Amino acid sequence: MGNVLIAGDLHGNTGHALNVVQAAVRNDCSRVFVVGDFGAWEHMPSGKRYFDVVDKAARKAGVPVYFLDGNHDKSSLLHEMYDEQRDDEGFLRCRRNVRYAPRGHRWTWEGTTFAAFGGARSTDKGWRLAREARTREQDLRRRRYGSARVRASAGTLWFPEEEMTDDELAELLCADASPVDIVLTHDKPRASNPKFNRKDRPECFPNQDRIQEVVETLRPGVLFHGHLHYRYTELIACGGAGWTRVEGLASDPESAAHPSYSIEQSWFVLSLPHTTAEVAEPAAG
Ligand SMILES: [Fe+2]
Ligand SMILES: [Fe+2]
Incomplete structure (x- = not known):
């Protein structure tokens, strides 16, 4: 058991994936969780090789790698290939040490409750x-x-399933709307307002609104996301008197665009257990 290294977009970058696994070992983490744009491209031979290489590195390090789907992951193929191969916690076993969290999946590690919601608009x-x-x-x-x-x-x-539909989200929240400690997504919630690559574009708003709905329904203490390839932290209201801390993670170095990028911005060491305490309202100003 132990901590989890939450990592931003990998985009199938093998060298960076290996660095992330090593960072997990250095930081006493027993798992890696990648918040989308993992590089799930098994429709190509290079995509299969990437899964094999990550699996081998994860096995050698003793640190399994989990991921949710980003807009650049072919999640339809993951379901086609691995829906019938679920592990005890309900993750899809793509390889022994590479596992996929489908949209709406919930699980508990070290008494900490998690939910994953993949997808975004390209x-x-x-x-x-x-x-x-x-x-x-x-x-x-x-x-x-x-x-x-x-x-x-x-x-x-381009994958037609890249973003959640309204019906898909309604079904997932209807199946279980109980609160969780941590939400992991690829897209940002609509209310968060990072200073870089905010994707303030009308075509991006519907999915950001869906993530906002996830926040206001599940009211997590913390939400981690990728997609913007930018590291920031922000508090947003999650309904009632509650607040959610949003942690946006940077990506692999090849996809990084911000001038102040450093590789450490692409991961976050989450200590477990991490149960939701009341987050104080941010001071005005
Ligand atoms: Fe993305
Ligand atoms: Fe990305």
């Missing part, structure tokens, strides 16, 4: 769809000249 959706279309066109042209090579294109760069 702001580069148009670019990704255009790349997929270009691959399709290239293959059609090649076939006209006799090539038998046809590559999969749809669902390789």
Whole structure:
């Protein structure tokens, strides 16, 4: 048992994934939990290799790696491949030491209750769809000249399941609306207001609103998220007199954009047990 290293987006970056596992060992953590954009791309051979490498590193370190889905994870394939392979805590066993927390999943570690809600809107959706279309066109042209090579294109760069739907969220909250200590998400709640990469875009608001609804329903003491690739801490109201501390985590170095980035900003050592104490209202000013 012991602490958990909560990590920001990895984007399939093997070198960074290995650094995260080593950081967990250094910080006396017995688990890693990645808050989305993990790099779940098993529709490609390189994606399968990535899972294998992370699994091996996690096994050698004795630190299993858990993750929820970001907008850049093919979660439909995770369900297709691993829905029937659940561990005792209900995680999907992708590998012995690599496990997926599906949307709405709840569990308890060291007396601390957790819930995970993956998904987000890709702001580069148009670019990704255009790349997929270009691959399709290239293959059609090649076939006209006799090539038998046809590559999969749809669902390789942009995943239609990337954000929660309203119905999906309503069903999850209807199934269990009881409070938890910690919420793990990929997207930020609408009310948090980081100074960088806030994704203040109308197409991003619906999913941010859904995460806000999760906060106001489950009223966690702390919410960890990724997606913005930026480290910040902020208190937001979670209904009644309660407050939730939001911890946004930075990403792997290749996807980092903020000039003050350092690798330590991409993880947070969560000491367990961490049960929700009343968080004081922030002072005005
Ligand atoms: Fe993301
Ligand atoms: Fe990301």
